[in-house]
Amino acid sequence: MRLTVVLAHLSVLTGLCTCHHHFETFDAPSSTMDNIAHLVMSLQQEMGDIRKEVRNRMDTMKYELTCEIRNLKEALMKEREAMSGKVDSVSQGMEDFKKRLKRGLRGIGSQNENIANELRSQKAELYAVRNSVYDSREETLTKGNFIMKKVNDTNTTLVSHLDDLRVKLYKINHNLALISGEHQQLMEVVRRNNQQQPKTYNSEDYSDRVLPGCTYTPLDTQDFANVLNRTYMNDTFSGSLGGLDEEEKAWEPEDHQLFPTMPEDCKDDKKKYLEYPPMPRDCKDVFDLGFMEDGIYRIQPPSLSSREVYCDHHTAGGGWTVMVARRKLPRHISFNRTWHEYEVGFGDPSKEYWIGLKALHALTRGRPHQLRADMEDWEGNTAWAAYSFFSVSGEEDKFRLRISGYSGTAGDSLRHSHLQMFSTIDSDNDQENLSFVSGGSCARGRGGGGWWWGRCACTQPTGQYRRGRYQGPERGVTxxxxxxxxxxxxxxxLKIRPLE
Known part of the structure; x- marks a missing residue:
């Protein structure tokens, strides 16, 4: 405030001096000069007071700053002393820690040395044990290899003998089946000459899987031999021979018989004769007997005579009985057949053939079967279809098909054949009444092949063999x-196999 007043006064004085400078020609009154001098003195006194006050305040501030700096120095000294004490304590602690760490490291070093020594000793023991184990293993392997060599040699010998026995057994069964056919032909001659009904056995009393023997002979073997001997000696049979004189007719001694007598066990109990190894029912039985090569084998479906079929022993585990085969051949057979031909079967198992409806029914009756279809196009691509259930009913139901459980890559083309009856050109059971087929008969409209027709389409293994894509009615193998x-x-x- 005072400084402001002083400055105001200085401004006034300046203005007065300026006026005096401009109007110095005029004489100012003496009283005015006195006032100015008085005013200047008062100003100078005022300035002196201001200086003193400023000086006093500066001294006060200097003293206060000095005190504050001294206090700060003292505080800093105290803090430094405290920090120095802490640093000393920390340094002391670090020294103690270093000493303890050195002692610990020395202890750990000694322990590590002990552990290393222990590990070295254990390692040496392990090496010794390992060498012993290796030696024992080598000795065991040597002995085992020697034993396995003996076992393999023995197994090879046994397998060879077993294969020989199986081959001999199969040949025996095959020969017995041929003998059975000859027996039946001879018995037909006896029945025609004697004009009497043959003595037959009830099939329910015997197993379906029988070998040719007493159960296949309409007469007991002894009775059949006597009849045949009498027939050979009588005039009726001699007439059929023609031109033989009495000496030639009676060359046979009384105790001679044309066939050997029935085995003693068969005389006592005919069922005992069934204990001989039966013929295989299907290709699965053939496979189980050890015959693992694809080819033609003789089987005997239950309640039917033996027949030759083609067995597939390499596809999906083997044991497949081929039911119908269509393949490229120089000459193809016709599948335009009658109902009876489809019942009993036709064709050559090594080429193209149909196994027969009665055989399919006999094989699938009582045992669940599966079906597999393998196919190839003319570009070399292959596909397959499998069905987990396959069954064919009897003749009274027109061999109705039951099939389900599809899997594969070819597509389910047999689904429309499920629950369909079999149809041929002379027995229309397809239950279709379509105008575009011949008379509503799928068999006639699709080229004459028999099948379980459903909607007259989807698949036709029994169609006409053609090459690839063709134009016209759908009659190919599709x-x-x-x-x-x-x-x-x-x-x-198409092939079938019993489920495991």
Missing amino acids: WWHWKDSNYSLKTLI
Whole structure:
């Protein structure tokens, strides 16, 4: 405030001096000069007071700053002393820690040395044990290899003997089946000459799987021999021979018989004769007997005579009985057959054939079966279809098909055949009444092949063999879900096998 007043006064004085400078020609009154001098003195006194006050305040501030700096120095000294004490304590602690660490490291070093020594000793023991184990293993392996060599040699010998026995057994069964056919032919001659009904056995009293023997002979073997001997000696049979004189007719001694007598066990109990090894029912039995090569084998379906079929022993585990085969051949057989031919079967198992409806019923009756279809087109592509359930009913139900459980890559082209009856050109059971087929008969409209027709399409393994895609009616060997109905396959083979 005072400084402001002083400055104001200085401004006034300055203005007065300026006026005096401009108007110095005029004489100012003496009283005015006195006032100015008085005013200047008062100003100078005022300035002196201000200086003193400023000096006093500066001294006060200097003293206060000095005191504050001294206090700060003292505080800093105290803090430094405290920090120095802490640093000393920390340094002391670090020294103690270093000493303890050195002692610990020395202890750990000694322990590590002990552990290393212990490990070295254990390692040496382990090496010794390992060498002992290796020696024992080598000795055991040597002995084992020697034993395995002996076992393999023995097994090879046994397998060879077993294979020889199986081959001999199969040949025996085959020969017995041929003998059975000859027996039946001779018995037909006896029945025609004697004009009497043969003595037969009830099939329910015997197993379905029988060898040719007393159960296949309409007469007991002894009775049959006597009849045949009498027939040979009588005039009726001699007339059929013609031109023989009495000496030639009676060359046979009284005790001679044309066939050997029945085995003693068969005389006492005919069922005992069934204890001889039976013929295989299907290719699965053939496979279980040890015959693991694809080819033609003789089987005997239950309640039917023996027959030759083609067995597939390399596809999906083997044991497959081929039921119908279509493949490329120089000459193909016709599948335009009658109901009776489809019942009993036809064709050559090594080429193209149909196994027969009665055989399919006999094989699938009482035992669940599965079906597999393998096919190939003319470009070399292959596909397959498998069904986990396959069954064919009897003749009274027109051999109705039951099939389900599809899997594979070719598509389910047999689903429409499920629960369908078998149809041929002379026995229309397809239950279809379609205008585009011949008279509503799928068999006639599709080229004459018999099948379990459903909607007259989808698949036709018994169709006419053609090459690839063709134009015209759908009559080829087809599998619709893979190559449609106007593409005839190069190969189509359907096979069955009993479920495990």
